[in-house]
Amino acid sequence: MHVTKEKTRPKSEDQARVGVFVCHCGLNIGGTVDVPQVAERAADLPGVVFSSSNLYTCSEPGQEEIKKAIREHNLNRVVVASCTPRLHEPTFRAACAEAGLNPYLFEMANIREHCSWVHLHDKEPATEKAMDIVRMAVARARLLEPQIEAVVPVTNRALIIGGGVAGIQAALDLADEGFKVYLVERGASIGGRMAQIDKTFPTMDCSICILAPKMAEVGRHKNITLLTMSEVVGLEGYIGNFRVKVHKKPRYVTDQCTSCGDCVKDCPQLAPDEFNEGLSTRRAIHIPFAQSVPSSYVIDMDLCLNKEGILACDKCLQACKAHCIDFAQGEEDMEIEVGAIIVATGVDVYDPTPLTEMGYRRFPNVITSLEFERLINAGGPSQGHLIRPSDQKIPKKVAFLQCIGSRSTRANKYCSNVCCMNTIKNSLLIKEHWPETEIKVFYIDIRAFGKGFEDLYRRARREGVEFIRGIPGEIIEDPSTQNLVLIGENMHLGEWYKYEVDMAILSVGLEPRADSKYLQQLLNLSVGRDGFFLEAHPKLRPVDTATGGIFLAGCAEGPKDIKDSVTQASAAASRASILLNRGEVTIAAISASIDPDACTGCGMCISVCPYKAIRKDEETGKAVVIQASCAGCGTCAAECRFEAVNMQHFSDVQLYSQIKAATVEEPETKILAFCCNWCSYAGADFAGVSRIQYPTQARIIRTMCSGRVSMDFIRYAFARGVGAVLVSGCHPADCHYINANVQTEKRVKNIWKELQKKGLTPDRLQLAWISAAEGQRFASVISKTTEILSRITFREIEKTKEAYRKYLKKGE
């Protein structure tokens, strides 16, 4: 450790004794920012009594140095200038606590994700920016107050959403550990996609044969409550204490059903069978598939002739000797209390209809890979005979086309992960039954990366499956034979091909559930650019979500094969069980309180609180916060005109001090950016991790929610002469505090009007919705705002300062 400066200050002058630790992070920060210079200059900041730089502050010796400095220099505030608080705040808070300092007296200055990584080639401006960030952190640190975290008990039950193989595995793991589990499945049976697949790669196990025992175990496990035909429709509460609303649709068949199937024969209503991908039909009363759990029939009321209690047809009722048909069953709403939630909602399959050149739906013998699974499956519509749909003949020549709907800006940009191996497996299945079949696989890249995958690929080649690099441009049908002609370039031979085949299978990709947006908003999850649910950290917290107590498993998080889904499900169950086993959880001490002396009882805070956590005391007429309901967004504090609301750890004085510190030097060249903790701050972090370069003008202030940003903060910043202000938060409807960002928009619009009225440029206040996955968007918003900044004249700045002069006293 390089100690830059040690000072002694009389205690009476300044209560705060701040220690600053500037981290090199190897070359991550030190390669761009002049770290010793920052540490040197930080020593002169008001309140700072100790300043040093360190190669790796997060290392064990680095943490020891902090503890030592706290003891030796009697520090009562600590600032570490290094990476994002989303990464190491817990580390340093723990170090402070070990040295006897309240962890809330620690502050982090993010000079890596928000500075060195995004200004790799601007060393001097980056150093100036780092200095500003440290100055802001020190200013805030001086005003930090100790907080006590509340410890609340955890409900030792879990909810699993989705009954595919991931949901099944997670449910069994938790139930075996002794926890009560609710497994909610939308369909009539659990099993998911795996139940539809014929064989699994690379071992060629029969899919349903290995899945069915697990399904049955779920059905009979004493710790699992299986709720089929059910959907999650509401969520309240927080980590360890969720209250979930579940809506259950009626089955119209009671639990006594013996699945004898007598009812089916007489049912007059037919529809395409979803489980067989529409390749066969089913009746209104049906069982999804032979191995269904629960093993019970179900009536599709959209199809049944009996509607709204009018009995128009009683054929099934008459046929059922066990008297299990009950048309009187109604919908059911229930509320369950759980401590942890695992989201295992799976995937949809890409529909290749928009790719007209491939002829899907135009030519009967062009099918998708999932339709193929049902055709080759013994339980499928053709009893396992691979027949082509046009004439039910067994094809002699088959083509597989890879990357349909994957790796494309027209469909989904990502690789769907499973299609290569699935096709190789399917080609071998055909060879197994009909060895004479000619099989051609048209591919771009074969991705056989997993354990045992390369062996299977080799086996397919040895069995005579032809792999041809180059996807056909189009598929043409010969109308007389309904054979298919594929035209394209064999890139490896440098020749053109024109092949006639009997059947073509489009290897379709996987995509997020079409209605995943609904669950995303309900559970406050983030989604990545690919539309799948986003994990808290791609490497180190791969099954956690940003919302505490909610975990991800299976394809809901991204396309993956069965093995990875099961692995992830067990991981999610294990993560959940840590929480459930511990039995209690500490809640961050960030909530609102109201000063009764300042409160006038106007009720504005009550009207904006998304959680209805503020009520008016009938006796005093003043507002009172219900602490257990307050989530800490701070929109009440931003709304209050009498400064009566105190937000713990994000108080007005703390935020004003940061604005002031950011506008000490050349404020007209700076963009003050308010970023909400969950989305836009994380988005700025993501820009850093991705090393997306953008101009150095932004100075970021973190608030829990963009709803915390009061109009006076913006006015004060303009009074201080700042060039531009950016307010950014989660996308509308994605707000982590229900809808607090509605207030953000309202406030920004008010200031826009105000600026216009004063004859100032409203452009200087920017509002942007940036999600945690939108690093590129954050960078482009800063670039755009910098452009606006470059057009602002000195006169404009002076005029604004004058117009808002009276707000200057806010920050004093």
Added chain:
Amino acid sequence: MSVQKVWSLFDRSQLYECYECSRCSGSCPVTLSEVGLGPRKILLRCLQQGEEAVVKDPMIWYCTTCQVCQDRCPQEIDIPELLTGLRNMASTRGNMPERVKFSVEKIAKTGRSVLAFRIERERQRYGLPELTEINTEEIVALLTETGFFRDLKITP
């Protein structure tokens, strides 16, 4: 304006989007006529050998700009625009094939790319009216404006 660089017409960064699936080549009508154009190869050569190597290749003149390749490209690369850019560049270098030059000159002189007397007989057979004279002044003005005569060193 003469075209010095093809990249003033086509965004070079689009080339990096190509991962060689060859759907474009499989879709190309010139491929079907057995000349074997293959837009994929032109893209790859631009990336790996540089546009200078491609500009001299007479193959670029076979493109009909039918846009099917672009229509089916999974990465939405504007391949016809690349071909147009390459041909513009080739023209300014004097690499325009004689038969193409002949056609354009014909348009400048008669307003038609084919010789009128060859199709008059056909038209008569189908009872179509005789072709009318075309005012070529506008066409010449247009071609002058685009720099056609200057770049190809042709006198109008």
